[in-house]
Amino acid sequence: MIRLLLTDDHPVVRDGLRGAFTGEADIEVVGxxxxxxxxxxxxxxxHPDVVLMDLRMPVLDGVGAIRRLTAEFPAVRVLVLTTFDSEADVLPAIEAGATGYLLKDAPVGELLRAVRAAARGESVLAPSVAVRLMGRVREPARGTLTRRELEVLRLVAGGATNRVAASRLFVSEASVKTHLLHVYAKLGVNDRAAAVGEAYRRGLLQPDDGPD
Incomplete structure (x- = not known):
């Protein structure tokens, strides 16, 4: 069971979100x-598993909260859900440690999929957010993956979670997440499955890079 915390300064939004998760056997809104x-x-x-986090709120905003949650409760995943997709909003949230970034106009099905992915430690980005990140990494090498990014992608293709990939590569989960975000941006995709599929299509991965 995925235990979910809803964080938004508008009660109507929280009510709507709670309704979206009603009836899901594997997700429980706990607060x-x-x-x-x-x-x-x-x-x-x-200690919920996932925090659904708005960005612009009083007292302590989303980025500040994400930064503290990442430092103090690293096992908790934070999924941003906001109306803002400007670079000034996206990059600080990702750098603070957000696992994923969705917009409030996302379909309910996409939101449910993103919460489940976040609970697994996977990153999911709204398409417009992926485009923003793509613009940040395109200039030096458009679509070209580094050796480390390819190593991470091969492990993902083999079914590894972020935690397993981090252990195999002797790096932190945050580093794996950052590499994946770069991969998404360079390949023009917004989740792990699409990244693997696109990498195979481009010949960056070969069939023997999949599960052992």
Missing amino acids: EAANGAEALAFVAKH
Whole structure:
């Protein structure tokens, strides 16, 4: 069961989100918070698996809360859900440690998939967010993956989670997540499955790079 905390300063939004998860056998909304400070207090006491986080809130904003959650509760995954997709919003949230970044106009099915992916330690990005990140990494080598990015992608193709990939490569989970975000941007995709598929299509991965 994925234990989910909803964090948004608008009660109507929280009510709508709670309704979106009603009836999902594997997701339970265990609490709500109206700002980042409330989210931190709830996580410290109840330790949910995933925090769905708005960015612009009073008292403590989303980026500040993500930064503290990442430092103090590294096992908790934070999925941003906001109306803002400007570079000034996206990059600080990702750099602070957000596992994924969705926009509030996302279909319910995409939101459910993203929460499940976040609980597994996987990154999911809204298409417009992937485009923003693509613009940041394209200039020096458009579409060219580094050796480390390819190593991470091969492990992902073999079914490795971020945690397993980090262990295999002797790096942190945050490093694996950053490499994956770069891969998504360079390949023009927004999730792991699409990255693997696109890498095979381009010949960056070969059939023997899949599961052992």
